[in-house]
Amino acid sequence: MNPIRAALLGGGSRGRYVYADYAKNHPQELRITAIAEPDTRKRSLIAEGHGILSSLVVSDWKELFPSSHQDFDVVIIATQDSMHLQPLLAAINGGYPVLCEKPVVPSLDELSQIAERAKHTKSLVSISHVLRHTPFFTRIKQLIDDRTIGDLVGLELDENVGHIHISHSYVRGNWSKKETSSPMILAKSCHDMDILHYLAGSTCETLSSYGDLFHFKQENAPKNAPLRCTDGCPAFDQCPYAAQKIYLGENTGWPVNVITTDLSFEGRERALKEGPYGRCVYHCDNNVVDHQTVSARFSNGVIASFTMSGFTMETHRNIRVLGSKAELKGDMETGEITVDFFATKERVTYQLHTKKDGHGGGDEHLIADFISRVRSMDIRSTSDLSSSLESHFMALAAEESRLSGGKEIDLASFQEQGRIRLLS
Incomplete structure (x- = not known):
């Protein structure tokens, strides 16, 4: 073939x-x-x-x-x-x-x-x-749909962006300004809005959100910090974001392979001196948030909460799924899912073999699924366009709520507002 x-x-x-x-x-x-x-x-x-x-x-x-x-x-x-x-x-x-x-x-x-x-x-x-294609969330979806935990009541999802990831991508990098990219809740976390929608099995009715750019701004710069880390910063030893520590070590994979195609020490050093990734994180032109929360209600009554934060040691996602008969907890990076049953006090553990990179194996499964559907001429998809847009409307509504001080947004009205603007 x-x-x-x-x-x-x-x-x-x-x-x-x-x-x-x-x-x-x-x-x-x-x-x-x-x-x-x-x-x-x-x-x-x-x-x-x-x-x-x-x-x-x-x-x-x-x-x-x-x-x-x-x-x-x-x-x-x-x-x-x-x-x-x-x-x-x-x-x-x-x-x-x-x-x-x-x-x-x-x-x-x-x-x-x-x-x-x-x-x-x-x-x-x-x-x-x-995320829909990862073994981790696929198994959680199966457990919900099989009613292993009874009726689905609530979802609590945390996206721990990681302090290095946020400094690389959302302070120094391509997604640092909403004018040239998009709000961070969309750029980074439409994945998460989508997985909440997917697990809830229902459309979102209302949501509200709070968030801000708290830390990565000029007033938090160390005293006498230069515009570039390579210009001799007095706070080098104490700063976790010093570019030399992140990009000039032994690692030449992500995020280092993003800053230049010349991964020699000299090539990387030149990229820090000339490109955006050598800038002090407190002297960049970033304006997207570094932490945000969203509370959402779905039409089937499920309540969901989501927290995205750059102030974590590791980059990973963890989730708690609340059912009428059991509580499910999961860590995407370790692949461990536990279910605690209320009636028997029994704990069942599922240990999935997940990859540490490629979104826990999701990247490969996504591409394989796409190829399979192209071969079979199946226009449906696990993450097709129509269902995927729900997450985007949720993310943009969350940004509007955040900018409005946490105002509750009705999703149907929000989508209609966009349609009216399109047709006018």
Whole structure:
């Protein structure tokens, strides 16, 4: 059986280290036959690594459309968040199955536009809500649906972003400003809004949210801290965010492989002196939150709470699922799920073998599911466009609530507001 041929739009971290690497590791399943990436070095690395014809190595995705459908079978969109809308519409209009990175789009207006388009598309459009594809959340969903814990009453989900991850991606990195990316609750945590919606098995009725940019701002900078860590900071020894500690050690995987394609010590040092990742975290132009909470009520009566925080040692998710007959606790990173039954006081433990990277194995399962559905011409998906948009509306409503001091937002009215703005 021939591999599915893909046009990869975006050769950054997700494009190169998730989708392109999957093609390398599973050549019988997926082949990258076209690459659109504005960065010359990143584009060349993918083109050379996958033997892509020069005519299909382009800087602008528009050069690949329209296509005769002879060059690639599917489109994978891994560009920056604000760049998704037009290539997504072009791929849908061209009749291509699409795998698109989350968030699909960063604003209510664009979200409403995509929501209207989703009602009429007959193409497979899968969104990279990888948590749905992890063995961890798949098992929890099964336990809920099997009524192992009785009636589902509540969900409590924590996303521990990790102090290094937040400094890398949301202070120094590509997602540090909502104007050029999206609010953090959407950019980082639409995954979590989606998994709450998925586990609850119902639409969200109302929610409210609080959050702020608390720590990573200029007034919290150490005395005499320079604009760059490489300019001799007097607080170097005490600062956990000193760029040299994060990027100039033995590790050359994530997040180090994001800052430059030259991973030699000299190349990384040059990137810190010249690029955004060498900046002092207290002297950046970031404006997204570093902690946020959301409380939501679903139409079936389930109440959910969510906390996202950058002030944690590790990067991981943990969850508590409250049922009428039992309490479930789970840690995604360890893969351990425990269920404590009220009547018998019995504890049942499920130990899943989960990967430490790739979102607990979710990345691989997501791509495999997409390929399988393309082969079978099944336009349904575990994370299809229509169901995935619910999480985006939740995230954007949470941001509106946060900016309004925690005001309760009615989701149906919020979505209608977006539709009216689209049609006006």
